[in-house]
Amino acid sequence: MSSTPYVASLRVFEPISAFPPADRLRWETMSPDLDTYEEEQALALRRLVAPESPALRPDGVHIMELDGVRYLSPWSTASRCWAALDDFKDSLPSSVVPFFLPPALEEVITSGMENVEDRVPHILSETWMVPPRWLALFEPNDRSRGYKDGVAFSKARTTLTKAIERANNSHAIVLQSFGEGVVEQEIEELIDWLELFHPLSQVELDYGGLAHYLDGTLKAEGMAGIEDDGSIEDVIFSLSGLSAGDGAIAGEGYERLVSRWRPVQALESAM
Secondary structure, eight states: OOSSTTEEEEEEEEEGGGSOHHHHHHHTTSOTTSOHHHHHHHHHHHHHHSOOOGGGSOOOEEEEEETTEEEEEEOOHHHHHHHHHHHHHHTSOTTTHHHHSOHHHHHHHHTTGGGTTTOOOSEEEEESSOOHHHHTTOOGGGEEEEEETTEEEEEEEEEHHHHHHHHHHHHHHHHHHHOSSHHHHHHHHHHHHHTTSOTTOEEEEEOTTHHHHHHHHHHHTTSOSGGGOOHHHHHHHHHHHHHTTOHHHHHHHHHHHHHHHHHHHHHHHHO
16 A cells, blocks of 8 residues: 555656756666655655655655666655645645744755755646546556556556647637636646656656545445546546537536546545
């Protein structure tokens, strides 16, 4: 079972040639067989017990090798912590923040951050759900899923070029159907993020520990489990309805997606 079972991730793997020489030297000899996913999550849990600045520790990296080329997705821990901290502070009145985040603790977390503020994170994460805009980057044949050591997993991978093309298509459909708004802006921000990376990069969607929960809820409904997940298909179906101006089809696909993930999201309040 994953150390942080409620987190899904969207990762960009850039070819090793896209990184500075110092990083290439540090990462080119690493074994691709290391379980860097579990290592990353275990470190995140340790920081909950003993907070430390992520900017003061050498960052880890996920490795993928395809057709003799090494691709890397740095954990981008400091940048992601900085962004999460800002989001958390923005969600609360400034007078309330110190009760949840004492100034001394914030100082520990942000120490050294001035050196990483402008670095682009290679990983986006979401808790208790997989955003539809992420699913729209992939097609069913991009997906691999099943069980490893008895635990469900689901991943999808495509090229950066295809991901951007699909995201632009989704954005155009949503903009035409609903006009400017929150959903359209979120897709636009995703496109802006993807376009920052090397054009030969790979994009990976990883359900992480959410695959385990989704597997369980699907089995509870009498299905086979993770292999019956049709989330990518539902998003494609819904977008096709919007594109054709058929609200019934669009609504049917979206409702199937929401219904599938609602029991998983409900687990957040049950724990």
